[in-house]
Amino acid sequence: MQRPSNQLFDAYFTARDMREVFCDQGRVQAMLDFEAALARAEARVGLIPQTAVAPIEAACRAEHYDFFALGEAIATAGNSAIPLVKALGKRIAAQDAEAERYVHLGATSQDVMDTGLVLQLRSALQLIDSELARLGDALVIQAERYVATPLAGRTWLQHATPVTLGMKIAGWLGAVTRSRRRLQELKPRLLVLQFGGASGTLAALGEQAMPIAEALAQELQLALPEQPWHTQRDRLVEFGAVLGLIAGSLGKLGRDISLLMQTEAAEVFEPAAPGKGGSSTMPHKRNPVGAAVLIGAATRVPGLLATLFSAMPQEHERSLGLWHAEWETLPEICCLVSGALKQALLVAEGLEVDAERMAKNLDLTQGLVLAEAVSIVLAQRVGRDTAHHLLEQCCKRAVAEQRHLRAVLGDEPQVSAQLSADELDRLLDPAHYLGQAHTWVERAVAEHFALNA
DSSP: OOOOOOOTTHHHHSOHHHHHHHSHHHHHHHHHHHHHHHHHHHHHTTSSOGGGHHHHHHHOOGGGSOHHHHHHHHHHHSSSHHHHHHHHHHHHHHHOHHHHTTTTTTOOHHHHHHHHHHHHHHHHHHHHHHHHHHHHHHHHHHHHHTTTOEEEEEETTEEEEEEEHHHHHHHHHHHHHHHHHHHHHHHHHHSBOOOOTTTSSOGGGGGGHHHHHHHHHHHHTOBOOSSOOTTOOHHHHHHHHHHHHHHHHHHHHHHHHHHHHSTTTOOEEOOOOTTTTOOSSOTTOOOOHHHHHHHHHHHHHHHHHHHHHHTOSOOTTSOSSHHHHHTTHHHHHHHHHHHHHHHHHHHHHTOEEOHHHHHHHHTTTTTGGGHHHHHHHHHHHHOHHHHHHHHHHHHHHHHHHTOOHHHHHHHOHHHHTTSOHHHHHHHTOGGGOOTTHHHHHHHHHHHHHHHHO
């Protein structure tokens, strides 16, 4: 019987390599890796015979198992480890009845599932960090390329004073760098073994419990935590929270791109490609389909993250329902972030920029966005209140008369008495009112390379 598929949107919202981590085969193999490592660890300390290891390892291959049958059995068993361990035992017994006695010895279902999840998260973290690094490299190139390209700063969705495109990109870059640092910092807390047995005491293993736990951690290349964490879920939630920050930062990038792509702005675009961003009815459309993924992930992940936080107050030594609520939640967050990163990299590497349109848009207010520049210089000569009032009146006159602010200021005796024509020209040139935009780019780029060092 073929199991129904639900992957219609996967290529759009999820990176393929991340889906491979969290597909059925990826989940099952991670749990089997735990079982194989447990056998090796217990043989190392002499709890089970060395001859039992090879038959157990040979059976710990996901392709040997029917995922559909396992899925059906989970509905009765209540978790994925119980039917998997049962199937594993049957397969081993068919080859070596003696070895089957030593499968899963001293472990509990949650040990298998949680450690399997940590193994998957290790792969997921490596993928995400690698993609963030690539995205950072792409943003460095673009930030430096457009470090001095002026465009209108926008506050409350209205034109403000000029910024540069490089400065805006440097803002995206800084968020990426901080997220990479957060991932590095949480690794020691996240990549740890879960091994506690029935109630977290490992009593079934007696005096050999700690040597086995240490050997198992070594086999899986995970840290051994201070104690099992069956109902202490902060490690997983912390990772989810950092992924939420990444999703939000990528959403910010997507929001900026989508606004800059609007017909009324038309300053920055996602890279064009055949069939990309079209409409089923309007031939002229060029929709920001990559930005849509970034914004979509930033919208969906907080709700999933709320599930992880809500599932933290778990009962006693093993939870009912709250643990279950995590199973698909954190993997889904990983998949959404991976898809957003894939699209963000495509956008960043192929960014299309119309600098002439930026300059044209910057002059839409006919110089008003640079009124602050004139006011500050004039204030040093006639006083702040006088300068502010004078510029305010000139701005109103420029709007009423539909004239450029430069012309109105040139005609105003109180202004021309203080500022020469050359001074006014310079003050009303966006390229001369960019402040520390260049510095912000340099600092963001330096932080990126410092992290890579």
